[in-house]
Amino acid sequence: MKQGNAINRIIMLVLLGAVVLYLAVSAWNSLTDPFSTVVSYAYTVDDAVECTGFVVREETVLAGTGGIVDLLPEEGEKVARGETVALVYQSEAGLDRKQQIQALTLEREQLQYVLAQSAAGGDTAQLSQQVIGAIVALRSSVAAGDLTGLEEETMSLKSLVYKREYTYGEGDGGAGLEDAILAVDAQIQALSNQAALDTARVSAAQAGVFSGQVDGYEGLLTPEMLSSLTPADLTSLANQRPQADGNAIGKLVTSARWYFVCPLSERDAERLNEGGTIAVRFSRDWSGQVEMDVERIGAAENGRCVAVLSTDRYLSDTTLLRRQTVELIFETRTGIRVPKAALRVEERTVTDEDTGEKRQVQINGVYALVGAQAEFKPVTVLAQQDDFCLVQAASAGSAAEAKKALRAGDEIIVAAEDLFDGKVVR
Known part of the structure; x- marks a missing residue:
């Protein structure tokens, strides 16, 4: 037993020594070998500036009377205008009553479905297939971790199961189903009459886009103020901590056009043209890029200007945004x-086609690396960063030059000694 342990230990030491030797040789080769390559690839560089500002909208706060x-x-x-945006219940009983009405409404739909199927000689096989399809859809959503439509899929499956039960269950025909529907209608009406006593409705006074978040900036920052805002005003707004109205239950954005206002240095502001457009990339609370119109560039104040940008796109996706870095x-x-x-x-010698004069150009x-040889590929530099360059193939004057043009995926020689075009390096 002891001899076996000694042999195993010797084998492990030999393997460890081999691994260490391999790593040491690899490190030595990488340090001493002057030849190294990387694979080029397509890349995009943005000429951009980061700024922090406010999203501004035409907003109307919706107030409730308290309760649930x-x-x-x-x-x-x-x-739409006049549409109910919220129900305010004076007690938990009102909320429970709403859930009862929803359950009874679902039951009535199921009974009406069964009645229609009975009158038309419904296809029960098709109903069974729909139940199976709903089960598969629900299982797929749960398996994928996508719970966004879980409630809707669960209600759909429940409805189909009930409909199938009513279809296959014993009953007294269409008359019995009609009586059951009338009984459910009576219960819904009774509950609705009770709800009228302790339930208030909040309706939209005008059409708009609904948001459930009220942050207190609705009255402090409006589109009408944007024509006179200064960098100092924006600094003051950034230092404030506004409080939302305690009775507010949400708000309506009543204009499709929304704004982004931010301070910029004079140098950056000069690159914007009033009446032009600029791409704005959001990446904090909403990820997206939108083309915005340059509405106004304010006068310089201590080296800074106010820029006002606007768009009528993505309003529904940006209702929760306020102070943003873009x-x-x-x-x-x-x-x-x-x-x-x-x-x-x-440095190359080129010949002028018209005069035949030769001159040196850089x-x-x-x-x-093309096969075993190094091949020089002329490029035009588009941008330079700390550790890389963005280039494109130089304009080709002939088919032969076009064939040798640099392409994404080419193996680029980074370090080598005494390189020249056509040199065998491997």
């Missing part, structure tokens, strides 16, 4: 990313 509030629209949902994207460049160390300047380019 049940908001009906979803966040960002459009509502990127203003002035220009987007797409090219091929190569290491900065791989960029080389070669050409930017990179060496790419």
